[in-house]
Amino acid sequence: MKKTSSLVDVARRAGVNISTVSRTINQTGKIGAETQARVQKAMRELGYKPNRVARRLRASQSSTHLLGLIIPNIQNIFFADLARGVEDVAYRHNFAVLLCNYDEDEAKERFYLDVMQAESVDGIILPPIHENDPAVLNVVRSGTPVVCVDRSLSSGNLDKVEVDNHMGALKAVEHIIAQGHKRIGLIGGPADSSTGRERLRGYKEAHVQAGLAVKPELVRFGDFKQPSGRTIAHDLLGLAKPPTALFACNGLMMAGALEAIAERGLKIPKQIGIVGFDDLPLADVFNPPLTIVRQPAYEVGRSAAELLLKRIEDSTRPATSLRLLPELIVRKSC
Amino acid sequence: MKKTSSLVDVARRAGVNISTVSRTINQTGKIGAETQARVQKAMRELGYKPNRVARRLRASQSSTHLLGLIIPNIQNIFFADLARGVEDVAYRHNFAVLLCNYDEDEAKERFYLDVMQAESVDGIILPPIHENDPAVLNVVRSGTPVVCVDRSLSSGNLDKVEVDNHMGALKAVEHIIAQGHKRIGLIGGPADSSTGRERLRGYKEAHVQAGLAVKPELVRFGDFKQPSGRTIAHDLLGLAKPPTALFACNGLMMAGALEAIAERGLKIPKQIGIVGFDDLPLADVFNPPLTIVRQPAYEVGRSAAELLLKRIEDSTRPATSLRLLPELIVRKSC
DNA sequence: ATTGGCAAAGCAAACGTTTGCGTCCCTATT
DNA sequence: AATAGGGACGCAAACGTTTGCTTTGCCAAT
Numbered sequence: 147m148k149k150t151s152s153l154v155d156v157a158r159r160a161g162v163n164i165s166t167v168s169r170t171i172n173q174t175g176k177i178g179a180e181t182q183a184r185v186q187k188a189m190r191e192l193g194y195k196p197n198r199v200a201r202r203l204r205a206s207q208s209s210t211h212l213l214g215l216i217i218p219n220i221q222n223i224f225f226a227d228l229a230r231g232v233e234d235v236a237y238r239h240n241f242a243v244l245l246c247n248y249d250e251d252e253a254k255e256r257f258y259l260d261v262m263q264a265e266s267v268d269g270i271i272l273p274p275i276h277e278n279d280p281a282v283l284n285v286v287r288s289g290t291p292v293v294c295v296d297r298s299l300s301s302g303n304l305d306k307v308e309v310d311n312h313m314g315a316l317k318a319v320e321h322i323i324a325q326g327h328k329r330i331g332l333i334g335g336p337a338d339s340s341t342g343r344e345r346l347r348g349y350k351e352a353h354v355q356a357g358l359a360v361k362p363e364l365v366r367f368g369d370f371k372q373p374s375g376r377t378i379a380h381d382l383l384g385l386a387k388p389p390t391a392l393f394a395c396n397g398l399m400m401a402g403a404l405e406a407i408a409e410r411g412l413k414i415p416k417q418i419g420i421v422g423f424d425d426l427p428l429a430d431v432f433n434p435p436l437t438i439v440r441q442p443a444y445e446v447g448r449s450a451a452e453l454l455l456k457r458i459e460d461s462t463r464p465a466t467s468l469r470l471l472p473e474l475i476v477r478k479s480c
Numbered sequence: 481m482k483k484t485s486s487l488v489d490v491a492r493r494a495g496v497n498i499s500t501v502s503r504t505i506n507q508t509g510k511i512g513a514e515t516q517a518r519v520q521k522a523m524r525e526l527g528y529k530p531n532r533v534a535r536r537l538r539a540s541q542s543s544t545h546l547l548g549l550i551i552p553n554i555q556n557i558f559f560a561d562l563a564r565g566v567e568d569v570a571y572r573h574n575f576a577v578l579l580c581n582y583d584e585d586e587a588k589e590r591f592y593l594d595v596m597q598a599e600s601v602d603g604i605i606l607p608p609i610h611e612n613d614p615a616v617l618n619v620v621r622s623g624t625p626v627v628c629v630d631r632s633l634s635s636g637n638l639d640k641v642e643v644d645n646h647m648g649a650l651k652a653v654e655h656i657i658a659q660g661h662k663r664i665g666l667i668g669g670p671a672d673s674s675t676g677r678e679r680l681r682g683y684k685e686a687h688v689q690a691g692l693a694v695k696p697e698l699v700r701f702g703d704f705k706q707p708s709g710r711t712i713a714h715d716l717l718g719l720a721k722p723p724t725a726l727f728a729c730n731g732l733m734m735a736g737a738l739e740a741i742a743e744r745g746l747k748i749p750k751q752i753g754i755v756g757f758d759d760l761p762l763a764d765v766f767n768p769p770l771t772i773v774r775q776p777a778y779e780v781g782r783s784a785a786e787l788l789l790k791r792i793e794d795s796t797r798p799a800t801s802l803r804l805l806p807e808l809i810v811r812k813s814c
Numbered sequence: 815a816t817t818g819g820c821a822a823a824g825c826a827a828a829c830g831t832t833t834g835c836g837t838c839c840c841t842a843t844t
Numbered sequence: 845a846a847t848a849g850g851g852a853c854g855c856a857a858a859c860g861t862t863t864g865c866t867t868t869g870c871c872a873a874t
Contacts, residue, residue, distance in 0.1 A: 150597065150622065195594055195597065195598055196598065197537075197598055197600070198595065198598035198599050199533055199536045199537045199598070199599060199600050200537050202533045203531075203533045203534050203537050212599075219564075220554060220560050220563055220564060220567075221557070221560050221561060221564055223555070223761075226554050226555050226560055227555060229554055229581075230553075230554060230555055230581065233554075233580070233581050237588065237591070242578065242580065242592070242595045242599070243578075243579065243580065244576065244577075244578050244579075245577070245578075245579035246567070246576065246577065247563075247564065247567050254571065257571070258576070260529055261532065261576045263484065263529065264529055264530065264531055264532035264533070265532050265533060265546075265576070266531070266533050288484065372761070397761070398761065401761045401762055401765065404762065404765040405764065405765050407765075408764075408765045408769075426760075426761055426762055427557075427706070427731070427732065427735045427760055427761075427762070428735055428738065428760055428761070428762040428763065428766060429762065430739065430742075431735065431738040431739050431741070431742045432762060432766060432767070433766070433767035433768075435742075
């Protein structure tokens with residue numbers, strides 16, 4: 147239970163003032179070479195580690211080396227990959243990451259947003275829960291740098307990095323249509339998320355391009371979680387005139403749809419074709435291998451973190467908006 | 481860019497001293513009813529949120545409502561589930577979670593351990609990188625509550641919650657043997673991790689129970705990541721006398737092994753049987769559905785967080801050690 | 815009328831930093 | 845020789861809390 151040493155311990159040991167120690171640590175101000183050496187030595191001997199809490203409290207205007215990352219669900223591989231991207235660049239810059247799951251729950255999102263501010267993080271990365279997220283706007287207004295990932299905010303002029311969801315869905319559904327399908331079921335995301343809407347738009351556009359009508363009974367909206375994928379797939383496949391192919395708007399819902407397909411004993415791709423978003427770990431060795439649109443999740447996280455770091459350095463730089471391209475990986479499921 | 485209000489703002493507005501405000505917030509000390517009301521009102525009007533940083537700095541002896549969670553890799557579904565378990569109970573108790581990935585990298589683990597201490601978290605949950613992890617022992621010695629998950633420390637008398645890896649592996653390999661297999665390849669975890677070793681022990685014990693010799697050329701050690709599973713599976717399957725079944729010691733390595741199997745065009749379970757740890761999202765709808773041992777990852781996280789919270793409240797309570805049971809889910813891959 | 819006790823609230827120190835300003839001393843310029 | 849300049853370092857305030865100690869006022873007990 148040994149107390150951790152502080153600046154004053156180091157200062158005493160080195161025979162200098164605490165401000166001198168602080169300045170040698172931060173390379174700020176003029177300190178003589180041999181004084182620095184003495185201080186360094188004292189620090190080593192005491193195993194001194196600066197107290198980040200005190201530092202953040204005092205220097206709440208300067209950098210505190212803490213980033214906030216708020217995501218809907220860490221169990222979603224997309225966000226896990228994204229988180230890794232964020233963390234890797236954070237680590238490289240000696241930043242720690244405060245990671246929270248809001249689970250698509252607005253109250254929880256608000257709670258974590260408060261926590262982040264109360265922790266005075268340097269900046270926050272998050273996918274807003276929907277496009278008019280007042281809690282997020284509040285944070286922005288308070289001056290904390292925010293970068294949106296995956297989803298965006300309708301108002302506000304923020305840094306953001308998204309995936310071109312419209313194009314991803316468009317390509318996917320074009321491919322489905324090219325395989326000869328005319329009745330394509332959509333297992334969509336929440337209608338009020340930009341992601342869900344953009345993918346829906348791609349779905350529709352592919353239809354009009356091909357001169358196909360979109361049948362309202364074939365489009366359903368889930369919540370990006372596995373059970374909803376299963377339920378919707380069952381609904382769709384139970385229709386009097388069921389679709390001949392399914393397009394699932396994320397990986398978890400695709401897994402759910404696959405459950406439903408298995409439960410109904412349908413053969414892929416003979417009896418039912420399926421294409422989804424996100425490259426799940428087993429997707430490439432699935433039988434048949436799954437045709438999916440791969441999102442550059444890691445890169446989204448990486449770019450977002452880089453953008454955020456830049457903004458922290460220079461709050462006046464113009465907001466940049468990145469749109470990364472997803473990739474249709476054609477395998478055998480459609 | 482409005483400044484966030486502080487205790488003094490509230491105090492001024494309510495016409496009281498800051499200590500009175502602090503005490504009404506924390507329900508400590510005696511404060512008159514109508515004074516409390518006035519303070520509450522002022523807080524509401526100003527939208528006051530306590531500054532967690534200042535609170536942690538000052539009250540570093542009392543609870544700071546921050547938990548540290550250090551995991552090897554968030555992309556590993558086991559740890560993602562575990563993290564959710566931790567986070568859910570943390571949220572329920574108004575704790576935030578500082579989550580870091582150390583990526584099986586000892587230097588990174590040390591860095592994050594330092595960060596956690598410097599952030600003066602209330603306690604830390606982590607799987608030690610190996611059984612004699614000096615960095616972790618240092619933290620323990622400094623008095624910060626630590627609970628080990630998944631893997632354990634050989635020394636130290638800590639709270640811990642593990643999965644019965646020996647039993648999980650034993651059951652799995654028993655089942656493989658029961659299917660008539662006599663040459664069973666092991667895709668093991670790192671030999672210096674308790675997890676890896678326990679699973680190896682189960683593998684061996686199943687062999688001796690069945691009067692089978694364990695062939696050294698059939699046991700290999702990976703690093704719990706996907707590529708190593710693929711490589712090892714290829715090695716094993718390329719043997720002059722290849723195994724007829726594979727046992728993969730975690731989900732990612734199992735996915736890698738499945739890649740190798742697909743690349744070699746082998747049929748499961750006819751030509752090669754396979755059983756693995758961890759229930760990946762697609763495992764149940766795989767063709768054939770994968771026989772796996774399911775680890776109660778979420779429960780591990782939940783229990784660990786509960787243990788940690790209890791220890792934070794009462795540092796003198798005896799260390800408890802939980803051993804959760806994994807479950808063999810027999811499907812069709814072996 | 816004095817004391818004691820207690821509830822309510824204020825005062826100020828402390829947590830470990832960062833940082834503006836001041837001081838000291840040394841050297842170079844006039 | 846006096847002054848200016850600047851390099852090296854110390855002093856102390858400030859960040860927003862919590863908390864031990866004091867003060868105040870009031871009422872009951874002596």
